[in-house]
Amino acid sequence: MSEHRGADDCDVLVIGAGLAGLRCAVVLAERGCEVAVWEAEDRVGGRIRTDVVDGFRCDRGFQVLNPAYPALRRAVPVRDLGLQPFDAGVVVRRDHDRVKWVHPLRQPREVPRMLMGGGLSPRQVAALLRWAAPAVRSGVLAAAHHDTDLRDALDHCRVDGISRRVLDRFLAGVLLDDTGSTSNAFALLLTRMFALGVPGLPADGMQALPELLARPILDRIHLQHKVTRIARTGADWTVTAGDVTVRAREVVVATDAPASSVLTGAPPPATKGVVTDWWAVDDLPPRPAMLSVDGRARPPGPVLNTAVISSAAPTYAPPGRHLIAASALIGPQHPTPSEAVLRRHAADILGLDASTWTLVVRHEIPDALPAQPAPLVVRRPVRSPDGLWLCGDHRDTASIQGALVSGRRVAEAIMARRSAATI
Incomplete structure (x- = not known):
């Protein structure tokens, strides 16, 4: 990776080396596109560091x-x-003790013990199952047009008592929202992922993920290049970072939501x-x-x-x-x-x-x-009115999955546009 030299003119300039920008650049490079990545910080990863x-x-x-x-x-x-x-489950602090709630699919033999000692009544378990049932279906996103917020969905399923408190606080740590205003469809989508896989931490820290993603394009990534200006130049774009300027046929803004708003002028999402x-x-x-x-x-x-x-x-x-x-x-x-x-x-x-x-x-x-309010929108436009390409978890779902999908989606849209232009 180059930290201080400028990049030559290119087909596509990706601004931001977070997960979305890296995924976009890798897909473009795999398809023969001359792509460069400019990153304002001293290493790749964006918010993952x-x-x-x-x-x-x-x-x-x-x-x-x-x-x-x-x-x-x-x-x-x-x-x-x-x-x-991590072990599949959570430890719950109660008034006078602590109990383990296990993942019923991962540790089914522990479920009877959990039900006897975990403070869950059969009615509360049934309510949790009613709420979580759509998560086991692969088409959970297909029902997003019937979406409501998480609080109303849990109320409707009569999830209450300690089961409600634990679920609320667990999901608040995942969604960073304790108001219940997050999309229920999004919460169920994440619940499905927890059912299918057990989360963990890379041996070298979460930073290892963007570094692994960046490996195929290390020579195309230019660190400490903070973009200060993006301007149209005929059919192309001129982009400036400090005293370095590059001309690109396409520009992808792959920063986080606030920085994307500054560069594009679009209203920032919450x-x-x-x-x-x-x-x-x-x-x-x-x-x-x-x-x-x-x-x-x-x-x-x-x-x-x-x-x-x-x-x-x-x-x-x-x-x-x-x-x-x-x-x-x-x-x-x-x-x-x-x-x-x-x-x-x-x-x-x-x-x-x-x-x-x-x-x-x-x-x-x-x-x-x-923020991911109801109703859930998972496919926001990938292009601004003036022709800049946009990717990031704020264009898809607010997750690592969403960032990676968004980057690939923009890369495929750019390649489709280029193919159409040559016909």
């Missing part, structure tokens, strides 16, 4: 990778990531924010390799989920040490909590003494995910 601090791997905002995503399997050899899976704290711990008893959520009616803090990350992903911590993460929402309705508040609540959920925890790093990400 791993900081290595004192031997700890800390992803920017707690993320997991689901190997069941179809677009992921088509884009990279997933086995090369060395995925370290986004959701998250803060994640990472702590180092020296001594811990064995812990389940599961996320933990607060199932109490009145949780004493803002933590959406927390986990001893190194229990699932030993490569995230130096030998003999442990890494804990906890996340909370931030935004207009969610003032950023202090590290002490997150630490206290995370320790309470996990049942640990936090007096020896040492903060490794804090990540505040105000635009972590595009």
Whole structure:
């Protein structure tokens, strides 16, 4: 990858080396297109980034990778990531204890024990199954035109009590929304993915995914190229980053939603924010390799989920040490909590003494995910009125799957247009 030199004129210039931009560029390169990628930062990945601090791997905002995503399997050899899976289920903090809720399809023998000791009544289980039933059908997106928001769908299925609280808080950590206004169809789509695959973390951190995706086009990626101007020049485009200018037949804006709005002038979509704290711990008893959520009616803090990350992903911590993460929402309705508040609540959920925890790093990400309200729209236009191409998870679904699909979709549209022009 080149960090300081400019790129020559090209057929297609992709602005942004996140998942969508990289996938778009790889597909174009595979089909013989002369493509270049400009990235403003010093490495690929966009919002997917791993900081290595004192031997700890800390992803920017707690993320997991689901190997069941179809677009992921088509884009990279997933086995090369060395995925370290979490156990399928969650640990639930109740008023006076903690219980494990297992994935019924992954650990069916544990289900009777969970039902007896997990605080779930047969009626609550039936309500959860009513809500989740559409997720087992592959055509869940086909029913998106009947979509409603998640809160109304759960109310309609009479999901309540501790089952509602746990599901609400688990999904709030995935969707970064605790209002229930997210599309129910989108929540069911993600639930389907959780049923098909067990999420995990790459051995080298989430940053390993964009780096693996970028391998086929390393010589076409130019880092520290922050675009300041895009202008029409006849049938082409002229793009400037600092003192470097390139002329391209097509330009793909593959940045996150706020940056895309700045470059294209389009109204920015609403986004959701998250803060994640990472702590180092020296001594811990064995812990389940599961996320933990607060199932109490009145949780004493803002933590959406927390986990001893190194229990699932030993490569995230130096030998003999442990890494804990906890996340909370931030935004207009969610003032950023202090590290002490997150630490206290995370320790309470996990049942640990936090007096020896040492903060490794804090990540505040105000635009972590595009909002995905009902009714679900999964195929937003890939071209602006003035002819720029657009891709990113804000053009598809707000997920790794959506980003990869969006990049491929734009690449195929560009190639179709080029083929039509030669006829």
